[in-house]
Amino acid sequence: MKARHLLIAGRVQGVGYRDWMAREAGRLGLSGWVRNRMDGKVEAVIAGPEPAVEALLTLVRRGPTLARVDSVEESFFEEDVVPGFARR
Incomplete structure (x- = not known):
């Protein structure tokens, strides 16, 4: 099991990106988290x-x-990831 850290740029805030990503990750059985950053990235x-x-x-x-x-x-991403997927 490998973990990845992602920084996603573009028009990704205010368009439901985090909710969509959390749903897709859950559907695929993945763990992790997703959040908006102050610089406009996810x-x-x-x-x-x-x-x-x-x-x-x-x-x-x-x-x-x-x-x-x-x-x-x-x-x-080398740190442990808690099971489940969360929006932060």
Whole structure:
């Protein structure tokens, strides 16, 4: 199980991105969290089986209907991740 830290830039705040991402992560059985940042980006940590993580990464790069994703910075996350997925 690998965890990833994500910084998502674009029109990703005020368009339901966090709710959408939390639903998709839950549907895929992933753990982690998602939150808005003061700089306008969305930050997230996702953890779970590699195929599910890769599936969410594909979705995150598109986002929900009203969002516009300009970039996704991705790095490995070395800390423990609490089971379940939370909006912060």
